[in-house]
Amino acid sequence: MTERTVFFVSDQTGVTAETLGHSLLTQFGGQEFRQVTLPFIDSVDKAKEVVAKIDAAGESSDLRPIVFSTLVQDQFRSILAQANGLHLDIFDVFLAPLEHELGEQPSEAPGKAHGMSDIDAYMKRIEATNFALANDDGGVSRNYDMADVILLGVSRSGKTPTCLYLALQYGVYAANYPLTDEEFESGKLPDFLLQQKRKLFGLTIRPERLRQIRKERRAIGKYSSAQQVRFELRETDKLLKRYGIPNVDTTEFSIEEIASLILESTGVERRVRP
Amino acid sequence: MTERTVFFVSDQTGVTAETLGHSLLTQFGGQEFRQVTLPFIDSVDKAKEVVAKIDAAGESSDLRPIVFSTLVQDQFRSILAQANGLHLDIFDVFLAPLEHELGEQPSEAPGKAHGMSDIDAYMKRIEATNFALANDDGGVSRNYDMADVILLGVSRSGKTPTCLYLALQYGVYAANYPLTDEEFESGKLPDFLLQQKRKLFGLTIRPERLRQIRKERRAIGKYSSAQQVRFELRETDKLLKRYGIPNVDTTEFSIEEIASLILESTGVERRVRP
Numbered sequence: 156m157t158e159r160t161v162f163f164v165s166d167q168t169g170v171t172a173e174t175l176g177h178s179l180l181t182q183f184g185g186q187e188f189r190q191v192t193l194p195f196i197d198s199v200d201k202a203k204e205v206v207a208k209i210d211a212a213g214e215s216s217d218l219r220p221i222v223f224s225t226l227v228q229d230q231f232r233s234i235l236a237q238a239n240g241l242h243l244d245i246f247d248v249f250l251a252p253l254e255h256e257l258g259e260q261p262s263e264a265p266g267k268a269h270g271m272s273d274i275d276a277y278m279k280r281i282e283a284t285n286f287a288l289a290n291d292d293g294g295v296s297r298n299y300d301m302a303d304v305i306l307l308g309v310s311r312s313g314k315t316p317t318c319l320y321l322a323l324q325y326g327v328y329a330a331n332y333p334l335t336d337e338e339f340e341s342g343k344l345p346d347f348l349l350q351q352k353r354k355l356f357g358l359t360i361r362p363e364r365l366r367q368i369r370k371e372r373r374a375i376g377k378y379s380s381a382q383q384v385r386f387e388l389r390e391t392d393k394l395l396k397r398y399g400i401p402n403v404d405t406t407e408f409s410i411e412e413i414a415s416l417i418l419e420s421t422g423v424e425r426r427v428r429p
Numbered sequence: 430m431t432e433r434t435v436f437f438v439s440d441q442t443g444v445t446a447e448t449l450g451h452s453l454l455t456q457f458g459g460q461e462f463r464q465v466t467l468p469f470i471d472s473v474d475k476a477k478e479v480v481a482k483i484d485a486a487g488e489s490s491d492l493r494p495i496v497f498s499t500l501v502q503d504q505f506r507s508i509l510a511q512a513n514g515l516h517l518d519i520f521d522v523f524l525a526p527l528e529h530e531l532g533e534q535p536s537e538a539p540g541k542a543h544g545m546s547d548i549d550a551y552m553k554r555i556e557a558t559n560f561a562l563a564n565d566d567g568g569v570s571r572n573y574d575m576a577d578v579i580l581l582g583v584s585r586s587g588k589t590p591t592c593l594y595l596a597l598q599y600g601v602y603a604a605n606y607p608l609t610d611e612e613f614e615s616g617k618l619p620d621f622l623l624q625q626k627r628k629l630f631g632l633t634i635r636p637e638r639l640r641q642i643r644k645e646r647r648a649i650g651k652y653s654s655a656q657q658v659r660f661e662l663r664e665t666d667k668l669l670k671r672y673g674i675p676n677v678d679t680t681e682f683s684i685e686e687i688a689s690l691i692l693e694s695t696g697v698e699r700r701v702r703p
Contacts, residue, residue: 167686167689168685168686168688168689168690169689170448170685170689171448171449171452173702174444174445174448174449175445175448175449175519175523177702178445178499178519179519179520179523179524179527180527182501182520182524182527182535182536182537182538183527183528183531183533183535183536184536185531185533186531186533190702194689194690194693195689195690195693219530221527221530225452227456241526241527241530243523243526243527245449245452245453245519246453246456248522248523249449249453249517249522250453250456252515252517253453253454253456253457253495253515253517254457256493256495256515257457257459257460259457259459259460261456261457262456262457262458263456264456273683274638274641276683277683277684278642278645280590280684281587281590281642282645284589284590284593285589288562288565288589291562313555315558315559315562316554316555316558316597319558319593319597320597323590323593323594323597323684364548367548368548368552368555371552371556409547409550409551410551410554410597411442411444412441412442414442415441415442415443415444415468415469416442416469419468419469428447428451428464
């Protein structure tokens with residue numbers, strides 16, 4: 156077996172180790188990796204089990220495992236270091252220069268990495284999520300006064316996941332409103348949106364991509380036809396131009412990137428940091 | 430001014446640099462930081478602007494800025510390195526050992542870090558998000574056959590944001606069902622849930638925390654009264670015990686951690702990696 160195993164080892168969720176690891180591994184396209192996340196490694200026994208797993212993976216392959224880890228406590232890092240693999244630990248590398256620069260000893264307290272017991276941040280994210288749900292797809296509350304941003308776009312342009320991501324990740328209040336025949340026929344946006352004009356932001360997408368996405372939902376019929384998709388996107392462009400609404404073509408972007416582009420473009424302040 | 434500025438510089442969204450930086454900085458509780466994210470730094474001009482911003486921040490403070498960066502291309506890293514600050518770049522540190530281990534040159538292609546043009550992953554996350562929305566709060570579709578996991582808990586125990594996070598981050602199909610007087614009075618779960626018993630997972634929470642959260646929603650009345658909250662949580666415990674449903678006390682955890690604990694505890698496989 157010549158597949159290489161990559162371990163993400165953490166005393167917390169493993170999200171930091173995974174994020175770091177993926178950023179690096181995508182630089183090496185010629186490889187196949189089997190990925191294993193081992194979260195909540197917070198005891199000597201668990202750390203020893205991790206070592207056994209890494210060594211077992213190494214012995215069953217010709218290729219040495221790679222280990223991305225974020226272990227705050229020295230004692231667990233020392234145990235992990237006994238495993239036979241390429242070790243990349245952000246605390247090993249970055250803690251010493253930070254300690255020197257800041258003139259402070261690191262607390263070695265795990266469980267702070269994602270501010271879990273920060274009730275204020277938790278509440279802000281929950282409230283923002285509830286706002287996104289209540290103001291999804293032009294729906295229910297239309298509480299646009301409170302919105303930080305209101306996304307406009309046709310069906311399946313990515314409005315809902317982007318709003319939810321903005322809420323969960325950044326605590327931003329994001330509403331969304333679907334552009335449909337009503338707007339296309341009148342060539343106008345409704346007044347309640349124009350009253351919030353500086354909050355409006357458009358999501359566009361290339362026709363072939365939108366068709367592909369819509370076909371997953373409904374393979375046949377007008378909804379995913381080339382003609383309909385082109386019509387809707389052309390009309391969307393006209394509306395965005397008419398009102399000078401900033402927008403982004405989402406075709407090449409992930410949800411994270413769309414969210415980040417919106418914050419960057421609008422200057423909306425995040426209420427929470429990850 | 431003695432506040433220290435921390436920069437997160439990226440050719441992409443900055444999420445990796447932020448995640449890394451926060452994990453490290455939370456180890457140093459005695460400091461105040463001003464945080465600035467500078468995403469999409471993908472040209473020489475933009476890189477030079479970043480240098481100017483860092484130097485300006487350094488000159489207006491007694492404290493040298495800290496710079497977390499994830500710049501894939503050497504040329505931008507070299508420009509950034511000219512800024513006066515403590516530089517912590519994951520590519521600088523980790524790329525060389527990976528290159529050596531893997532025997533492959535890094536592609537230096539930015540924009541791969543979050544798999545943005547991966548339509549398959551995008552679709553899976555969107556579909557999972559739509560599933561979570563349609564199966565939120567016991568609602569609408571009750572399409573529990575398709576669920577990977579079904580979360581149970583009282584109002585405001587964190588079900589909805591956890592389901593959405595599982596969908597957006599991991600592409601996992603997560604439904605949720607609220608425990609209310611109906612279940613507490615009968616002492617039973619409905620049949621359509623028991624038919625999916627191995628998918629059930631409970632969210633519990635300590636009474637004082639639940640009261641605090643509910644008071645944000647409705648400050649007075651039965652909903653956030655100490656008696657009601659204690660009653661609902663006691664009955665929830667009874668139900669979870671009666672059916673032997675695994676569960677987690679969410680009081681001390683962030684949304685990310687709850688999601689990660691659920692995957693860890695249930696063994697549900699993620700459909701997407703970040």
